[in-house]
Amino acid sequence: xxxxxxxxxxxxxxxxxxxxxxxxxxxxxxxxxxxxxxxxxxxxxxxxxxxxxxxxxxxxxxxxxxxxxxxxxxxxxxxxxxxxxxxxxxxxxxxxxxxxxxxxxxxxxxxxxxxxxxxxxxxxxxxxxxxxxxxxxxxxxxxxxxxxxxxxxxxxxxxxxxxxxxxxxxxxxxxxxxxxxxxxxxxxxxxxxxxxxxxxxxxxxxxxxxxxxxxxxxxxxxxxxxxxxxxxxxxxxxxxxxxxxxxxxxxxxxxxxx
Amino acid sequence: xxxxxxxxxxxxxxxxxxxxxxxxxxxxxxxxxxxxxxxxxxxxxxxxxxxxxxxxxxxxxxxxxxxxxxxxxxxxxxxxxxxxxxxxxxxxxxxxxxxxxxxxxxxxxxxxxxxxxxxxxxxxxxxxxxxxxxxxxxxxxxxxxxxxxxxxxxxxxxxxxxxxxxxxxxxxxxxxxxxxxxxxxxxxxxxxxxxxxxxxxxxxxxxxxxxxxxxxxxxxxxxxxxxxxxxxxxxxxxxxxxxxxxxxxxxxxxxxxxxxxxxxxxxxxxxxxxxxxxxxxxxxxxxxxxxxxxxxxxxxxxxxxxxxxxxxxxxxxxxxxxxxxxxxxxxxxxxxxxxxxxxxxxxxxx
Numbered sequence: 001x002x003x004x005x006x007x008x009x010x011x012x013x014x015x016x017x018x019x020x021x022x023x024x025x026x027x028x029x030x031x032x033x034x035x036x037x038x039x040x041x042x043x044x045x046x047x048x049x050x051x052x053x054x055x056x057x058x059x060x061x062x063x064x065x066x067x068x069x070x071x072x073x074x075x076x077x078x079x080x081x082x083x084x085x086x087x088x089x090x091x092x093x094x095x096x097x098x099x100x101x102x103x104x105x106x107x108x109x110x111x112x113x114x115x116x117x118x119x120x121x122x123x124x125x126x127x128x129x130x131x132x133x134x135x136x137x138x139x140x141x142x143x144x145x146x147x148x149x150x151x152x153x154x155x156x157x158x159x160x161x162x163x164x165x166x167x168x169x170x171x172x173x174x175x176x177x178x179x180x181x182x183x184x185x186x187x188x189x190x191x192x193x194x195x196x197x198x199x200x201x202x203x204x205x206x207x208x209x210x211x212x213x214x215x216x217x218x219x220x221x222x223x224x225x226x227x228x229x230x231x232x233x234x235x236x237x238x239x240x241x242x243x244x245x246x247x248x249x250x251x252x253x254x255x256x257x258x
Numbered sequence: 259x260x261x262x263x264x265x266x267x268x269x270x271x272x273x274x275x276x277x278x279x280x281x282x283x284x285x286x287x288x289x290x291x292x293x294x295x296x297x298x299x300x301x302x303x304x305x306x307x308x309x310x311x312x313x314x315x316x317x318x319x320x321x322x323x324x325x326x327x328x329x330x331x332x333x334x335x336x337x338x339x340x341x342x343x344x345x346x347x348x349x350x351x352x353x354x355x356x357x358x359x360x361x362x363x364x365x366x367x368x369x370x371x372x373x374x375x376x377x378x379x380x381x382x383x384x385x386x387x388x389x390x391x392x393x394x395x396x397x398x399x400x401x402x403x404x405x406x407x408x409x410x411x412x413x414x415x416x417x418x419x420x421x422x423x424x425x426x427x428x429x430x431x432x433x434x435x436x437x438x439x440x441x442x443x444x445x446x447x448x449x450x451x452x453x454x455x456x457x458x459x460x461x462x463x464x465x466x467x468x469x470x471x472x473x474x475x476x477x478x479x480x481x482x483x484x485x486x487x488x489x490x491x492x493x494x495x496x497x498x499x500x501x502x503x504x505x506x507x508x509x510x511x512x513x514x515x516x517x518x519x520x521x522x523x524x525x526x527x528x529x530x531x532x533x534x535x536x537x538x539x540x541x542x543x544x545x546x547x548x549x550x551x552x553x554x555x556x557x558x559x560x561x562x563x564x565x566x567x568x569x570x571x572x573x574x575x576x577x578x579x580x581x582x583x584x585x586x587x588x589x590x591x592x593x594x595x596x597x598x599x600x601x602x603x604x605x606x607x608x
Contacts, residue, residue: 077602080521082521082601082605083519102526103525103526106523106524106525107519107523107525110522110523111523113523115521115522117521119518121518121605123515135522138522138523138524138528139520139522171601
């Protein structure tokens with residue numbers, strides 16, 4: 001994969017962000033208060049989170065590190081509204097998630113959250129463009145008549161170095177290209193927070209660097225808030241703040257000098 | 259699903275074709291009235307031994323307004339190759355004291371060969387000859403005995419195989435009996451008056467106007483309607499089950515994709531709608547394949563057997579709607595289950 005790809009933020013996204021007042025820069029996007037999560041496995045209860053307090057501010061690029069079983073994936077899924085905690089509270093853009101109905105939680109996820117997964121999770125039977133269109137349809141409430149933003153799609157694909165590949169199926173793309181499509185899909189609705197679950201876990205080092213630089217660019221130039229889970233200290237180094245978890249607790253919370 | 263369509267369309271096509279053809283032949287007998295004993299099924303086709311004394315033909319012929327009568331014996335046997343059924347008629351080839359010959363009333367005539375003279379001789383119409391690949395000189399097995407085809411008759415009326423009434427009576431052990439009597443009136447205008455007279459003279463018997471036979475058959479025999487309803491119900495159940503299993507398997511195989519949809523913020527309604535649309539698309543393909551298959555099966559049956567298949571557009575539309583409904587209902591449970599799936603579990607599904 002070429003390292004020469006230049007990332008230019010799409011004009012449509014720049015305009016969107018440019019009108020936001022700078023005073024909101026420090027606004028809290030995610031706030032976890034005494035978050036608890038226990039999994040029941042037969043008669044045994046396994047604690048995954050033990051009273052986690054965490055606040056993510058708008059414009060932060062937070063990486064969460066920790067070994068397997070430290071609770072970082074559980075925390076990410078709770079922030080994304082895919083899991084409900086067994087204790088504590090979680091606020092996303094000021095809305096307390098645990099008190100929301102399933103339907104309201106789905107709406108919040110659709111509006112405020114973008115996901116990127118380790119395994120890309122593209123629809124294998126759809127082309128790159130169709131994958132993006134499907135996400136647009138979901139974001140627009142499911143209307144098939146929703147034409148979507150063709151210009152933004154094109155600009156995003158250009159930004160990601162995927163020019164000329166909009167008609168390709170995922171299996172016709174490399175792992176790095178698939179992850180970039182997944183990233184485009186995640187930021188299309190300009191979410192308040194982008195959650196990345198080991199986004200470089202299935203990529204070689206050059207593709208990993210491309211994806212990390214892209215996340216960094218989105219964060220720096222668009223002010224996109226990013227929460228990324230990673231095992232890799234090099235990957236975490238791209239973030240502005242690093243939280244290390246161990247045994248369901250936050251062990252370290254460090255601002256990185258960037 | 260396609261099989262469900264074939265089941266409905268071909269079965270109703272067979273019923274329609276066979277009944278239509280029967281109605282046409284029964285109503286073209288040249289007589290205005292059909293007289294038969296009480297409890298006879300339809301227009302006289304029966305698998306029970308002949309029960310009406312032939313003497314009725316002579317008695318009926320004496321009524322005012324009756325020009326001529328002829329007795330007819332009818333027997334239903336399994337169709338050629340074991341498919342469907344086949345009607346055999348015993349008729350009078352020559353006039354006898356008191357009644358006319360069948361030919362004199364109906365206009366039937368033997369155009370190849372001759373009329374039967376011996377006990378084991380039979381005549382058939384051209385369609386029967388073509389269907390069975392038989393001709394003058396061939397033999398046909400009836401009642402466990404070989405009958406020689408001695409002639410081909412024209413005018414497709416009544417049964418496609420006819421033998422002397424005396425032969426049929428002997429084979430069934432019902433000497434002096436017949437199934438019905440054809441009554442030709444002196445004029446079609448007097449048929450109602452003659453029917454009233456027959457009713458008055460021989461109460462308790464059935465008198466059928468031959469002009470009413472097509473509508474009589476078209477209205478359907480109650481048991482046949484029930485049979486078709488059962489076939490329709492079975493086809494619906496089969497279609498629903500097939501779609502249900504297809505969608506259940508599809509949903510299970512695509513658990514991960516449903517997890518992705520959820521992570522993108524897809525609502526339950528969106529997921530149910532997507533799966534339902536897919537089920538309807540599968541059903542539509544099944545309907546198209548089923549209709550094409552029905553055309554092919556109908557053509558093959560008509561070509562290779564004596565059965566007649568007349569495909570009915572209304573039955574095809576009904577079958578299509580039944581399958582669409584079955585598809586939509588069959589996919590509903592899997593789609594609701596899919597929409598309820600836990601997103602994290604779905605995403606970790608291999």
